[in-house]
Amino acid sequence: MKDMELIEELLNSYIDGELDERKNNEVKRLIDNDKQIRRLFDSLSRYKKLMGAVASDKAPEGFCESVTKHLERHILLADTGEYHRAGKRHLVLRRLTTVAAVLVLLAMLGIVVFDIFVPKADRQKLVNSVFERKEKPQVLYEKPFAEVKPAEIEAIPVPAPKTTTIPLVVKLTLMTDSPVETDWLIGKVLTNTGLFDKTTAVERNTGSVKYVLNCSSDSLLNLLGELSFVWPKCTDATLEVGTEQAGKYITVNSVTAQQVLDICKADNYTQRVRMANDIAMINAATAVDVSKQYVAKDNIDYDLLMPNKPVLTATEKTEQLKSDNTLEQTNLTIMVIRK
Amino acid sequence: MVKFIQERLKAASGNISIDEASLVAQARAGNMDSVERLILKYQDRIYNTILKLCGNEADAAELAQDAFIRAIQGLKDFKGQSSFYTWLFRIAVNLTLNFCKKNSRVSFQSLQNELDEDAGRQLKDYLVDKKTTDPSELAAKKEVNGLILKALEKLDPQQRAVVVLRDIEQMSYTEIANTLEMEIGTVKSRIARGRKNLREILEAAVQ
Numbered sequence: 001m002k003d004m005e006l007i008e009e010l011l012n013s014y015i016d017g018e019l020d021e022r023k024n025n026e027v028k029r030l031i032d033n034d035k036q037i038r039r040l041f042d043s044l045s046r047y048k049k050l051m052g053a054v055a056s057d058k059a060p061e062g063f064c065e066s067v068t069k070h071l072e073r074h075i076l077l078a079d080t081g082e083y084h085r086a087g088k089r090h091l092v093l094r095r096l097t098t099v100a101a102v103l104v105l106l107a108m109l110g111i112v113v114f115d116i117f118v119p120k121a122d123r124q125k126l127v128n129s130v131f132e133r134k135e136k137p138q139v140l141y142e143k144p145f146a147e148v149k150p151a152e153i154e155a156i157p158v159p160a161p162k163t164t165t166i167p168l169v170v171k172l173t174l175m176t177d178s179p180v181e182t183d184w185l186i187g188k189v190l191t192n193t194g195l196f197d198k199t200t201a202v203e204r205n206t207g208s209v210k211y212v213l214n215c216s217s218d219s220l221l222n223l224l225g226e227l228s229f230v231w232p233k234c235t236d237a238t239l240e241v242g243t244e245q246a247g248k249y250i251t252v253n254s255v256t257a258q259q260v261l262d263i264c265k266a267d268n269y270t271q272r273v274r275m276a277n278d279i280a281m282i283n284a285a286t287a288v289d290v291s292k293q294y295v296a297k298d299n300i301d302y303d304l305l306m307p308n309k310p311v312l313t314a315t316e317k318t319e320q321l322k323s324d325n326t327l328e329q330t331n332l333t334i335m336v337i338r339k
Numbered sequence: 340m341v342k343f344i345q346e347r348l349k350a351a352s353g354n355i356s357i358d359e360a361s362l363v364a365q366a367r368a369g370n371m372d373s374v375e376r377l378i379l380k381y382q383d384r385i386y387n388t389i390l391k392l393c394g395n396e397a398d399a400a401e402l403a404q405d406a407f408i409r410a411i412q413g414l415k416d417f418k419g420q421s422s423f424y425t426w427l428f429r430i431a432v433n434l435t436l437n438f439c440k441k442n443s444r445v446s447f448q449s450l451q452n453e454l455d456e457d458a459g460r461q462l463k464d465y466l467v468d469k470k471t472t473d474p475s476e477l478a479a480k481k482e483v484n485g486l487i488l489k490a491l492e493k494l495d496p497q498q499r500a501v502v503v504l505r506d507i508e509q510m511s512y513t514e515i516a517n518t519l520e521m522e523i524g525t526v527k528s529r530i531a532r533g534r535k536n537l538r539e540i541l542e543a544a545v546q
Binding site: 005008009012016018029043044046047048049050051052053055056057058059060063064066068069070071072230301 | 375502531
C-alpha cells in the first residue's frame with residue numbers, strides 16, 4: 001500500500017515535470033514495463049488534462065474600482081486618525097463634564113432635601129456625627145462663680161498700729177485617725193526643735209493629747225515649719241488665733257501647714273488677725289462641696305464643677321507695718337484628737 | 340481628500356513601470372496607479388483561485404477584495420523575500436482557508452445525479468475508457484465544470500488548496516510550498532492524495 005502511494009506520488013511528480021532527470025527516466029521505464037502503472041499514469045494524465053481544461057473565472061466587473069475605493073476609504077480613515085483621537089478626547093471630556101454636573105446637581109438636591117426634612121435642632125448634631133466632630137460637653141449648670149474681672153480694690157485703710165504688743169496665742173487642733181503616731185511625731189518635732197523643755201503642760205487622755213508651750217516667735221515658726229510633716233497624718237486641722245479680746249478666737253478651719261505658718265509669720269497683730277480672717281473665709285468658701293450637688297449628673301466634666309477658689313489679690317494694698325517681733329512671746333496649744 | 344488622491348493618481352500616471360518590483364515599490368510609496376495596475380494584473384487569478392477554493396462567487400469576490408486590501412495595506416511589511424505574486428496568493432489562500440474553516444459545510448449529497456446522461460457518459464468514457472475525448476470540450480460543458488467544482492468542494496481544504504494551485508493555477512511545487520508555507524514533500528503527498536480523492540469522487544459520480 002505504501003509502495004503504491006509512493007508510486008502515485010512519483011507518477012504525479014512525473015506528470016507535473018517536477019522530477020530530476022534520473023528519477024524521470026526511472027519512472028518512464030517503470031511506465032513502459034508495468035501495465036498497471038501505465039493504466040494509472042493514463043488515468044492521472046487524463047485527470048490532469050481535465051482539470052487544466054476547467055474554465056477560469058474572471059473577476060467580476062468593477063472589481064478593481066471597488067478595491068481602490070476601499071483602499072481610498074482606508075487612506076482617508078488613516079488620515080483622519082488624529083481627528084478621531086481629538087474626537088475621542090472631546091467625547092471623554094464631555095462625559096466627565098456631564099458626570100461633574102450630575103454630581104453638583106445631586107449635591108444641591110441633597111442640600112434641599114436636608115433643608116426640608118431635617119429639623120433645625122438636629123442639624124448640628126447630624127453634621128457633627130457625619131464629620132465626626134467632637135462635641136463640646138454641654139454645660140448643664142451655671143457656674144457658681146462667674147468669671148468676672150476682679151474689681152479694682154481700693155486700698156483699705158488700716159488703722160494705725162497700736163503701740164502695745166499683743167502676744168501670739170494660737171490653738172492648733174489636729175484631727176487624725178492615728179493619734180499615737182501623730183503624738184509621737186509631735187514629740188519628736190518638739191525634741192528636735194528643743195522646745196520640749198518649754199512645754200508647760202502635756203495632757204494625755206483617751207483619744208486626745210494636748211500640748212501647751214510658751215516660746216519665742218522664732219522658735220514657734222521653727223516648730224510650725226517642722227510640724228508640716230505631721231499634716232499628712234491628719235484628716236483635718238483647725239487653727240484658732242487669739243485676739244486682743246480675751247477668750248475670743250478667730251477660727252480657721254481646714255487649715256494647712258503653710259497657712260498656719262503664714263498667719264504666725266505676720267509681722268504684727270493687725271496683720272495676723274486680718275490674714276487669719278481672710279484665710280478663714282477662703283477655706284470656708286472652698287470647703288463648700290459644690291460637686292455634691294451635681295454628682296448625680298452623668299457625663300459632666302468634674303473639673304468644671306469646681307468653683308474658682310478666691311485668692312488674695314495683689315491689688316489689695318495693705319500698709320506694711322514693720323516691727324521687730326522676734327522676741328515676742330507666743331503661746332501655742334496643740335491638740336491631737338482621734339477622729 | 341478624494342480630490343487629493345485623484346490628483347495623486349493623475350500625477351503618478353506618467354511614471355509607471357511594468358516591472359512588478361517597481362510597481363510594488365511605487366505602490367508602497369503611495370502611487371495609487373501602481374496599486375491599480377497590480378490589482379488588474381492579479382485580480383482574475385486571485386478571484387479564480389479563491390472561487391475554486393470556496394465555491395461561491397459572492398464570497399470569492401469579497402475574499403479577493405479583502406486579500407488585495409490587506410496586501411496593499413501590508414506592503415510596508417513586504418520584505419521582498421518572495422515574489423509579490425506568491426505573497427499575494429499566500430494572503431488570499433490563507434484568508435480563504437480560514438473562511439472555509441469558519442463556514443465549513445459538510446456535504447454528504449451524492450454527485451451521481453448532477454450530470455445528464457450524455458455528459459455523464461462522456462465524462463465516464465474520458466476518465467475510465469481510453470476513448471479520447473477532448474478534455475477542453477468536456478470541461479467547457481457547464482454541467483461537467485459544475486461537477487468538478489462540487490467534487491473539489493468535497494476535498495479536505497488543505498488538499499483542495501494544493502490541487503487548485505497546481506492544476507488550475509499551474510503553480511510549481513516550489514511556488515505552492517512557498518505560498519502555503521510548507522515542505523515540498525508535503526506538497527507532493529497532498530497533491531497525490533488530493534488527485535486520488537478527486538478522481539474517486541468524479542468516478543463515483545459517473546458510475
